[in-house]
Amino acid sequence: MSTTEQRVAIVTGAARGIGAATAVRLxxxxxxxxxxxxxxxxxxxxVETITAAGGKAIAVGADVADEERVEAAVAKVVQELGAPTVLVNNAGVLRDNLLFKMTATDWDTVLGVHLRGAFLMSRGVQKHMVDAGFGRIVNLSSSSALGxxxxxxxxxxxxxLQGFTKTLAIELGKFGVTANAVAPGFIVTDMTAATAARVGMGFEDFQAAAATQIPVQRVGRPEDVANAIAFFTGDAAGFISGQVMYVAGGPLN
Structure with missing residues (x-):
């Protein structure tokens, strides 16, 4: 970092996968x-991975779709680490099914965690970013946004989330806060393993089949996404806001 002050970041959904890789990278x-x-x-x-490497981290439990728990989580971060000026909205769940089989609960759960969660977390930290005159919000979209x-x-x-990101960029830009989205393609995580199971394929076969459709001829790893997120959270990205970066190994049709 170019500043001597240690900035505080919140990464949601950071127990595993992309979130964990991002927390470690930041x-x-x-x-x-x-x-x-x-x-x-x-x-x-x-947390142990971070602290073992000499970093500083705390564990925070919260349902990002629960307004009161989000407020309590942000308050805990402020008390134990300081005011957060970096937020990565990564928390997510899957409730995959074809439309005629999808329940209203399936719909509400997914939109609640992804959209309501990103809204509540962003609203919860924006005051700290505005007060600091600096903020970085990165929302995790997906190539699935294209259908x-x-x-x-x-x-x-x-x-x-892409529309939400662009709106945050418009509203918060004058306060030194940028908002961008990262949209992963096929990344090896528990969620893609669940998708393989849903379609009745072994995970290794599923990855191999996916790799043949990706220009770089490999599937992605959580660290690939963490690299993009880290860029958006840095000082060098201060003139980039409201953008969606696809991390998918090539262009998507």
């Missing part, structure tokens, strides 16, 4: 990191 760049997930105990491994069979709820949520 800590390596000098941030104090709040590792937030639904189950606080599940965050311990990520994907069996994911009407997930696709709608991820497309919604």
């Amino acid at each position: 800590a390596a760049e000098g941030r104090a990191v709040a590792v937030l997930d639904l189950d606080e105990d599940a965050c311990k491994e990520t 994907n069979r069996g994911q009407a709820n997930y696709a709608a949520a991820k497309a919604g």
Whole structure:
């Protein structure tokens, strides 16, 4: 970092996968990191990885779709680490099904975590960013925002996050706050493993089949996404806002 002050970052859904890789990457760049997930105990491994490398991190348990728990989580971060000026909205769930099989609960759960969660977390931290005259918000979208069979709820949520991101960029830019989105393609995570199971394929075969459709001829890893997120949270990205970066190994049709 170019400043001597240690900036505080919150990464949601950081117990595993992309969130964990992002928390570790941001800590390596000098941030104090709040590792937030639904189950606080599940965050311990990520926190231990950070602290073992000399970084500073705390575990925070919260349902990002619950307004009171979000407020309590942000208050805990402020008390234990300081005012957060970096937020990565990564928390997510899958409730995949074809439209005629998808329940209203499936729909509400996915939009609640992804969209309501990003809204509540962003609203909860924006005052601290405005007061500091500096802020970085990165929302996790997905290539599924362009449409994907069996994911009407997930696709709608991820497309919604792109519009949300652009609106935050417009509203918060004058306060030194940028907002961008990262949209991963095929990344090896528990969620893609669940998708493989849903379609009846072994995960290794699923990855191999996906790689043949990707120009760089490999599937992505959580660290690939963390690299993009880290760029958007840095000082060098201060003139980039309201953008969506697809991390997918090539252009998407």
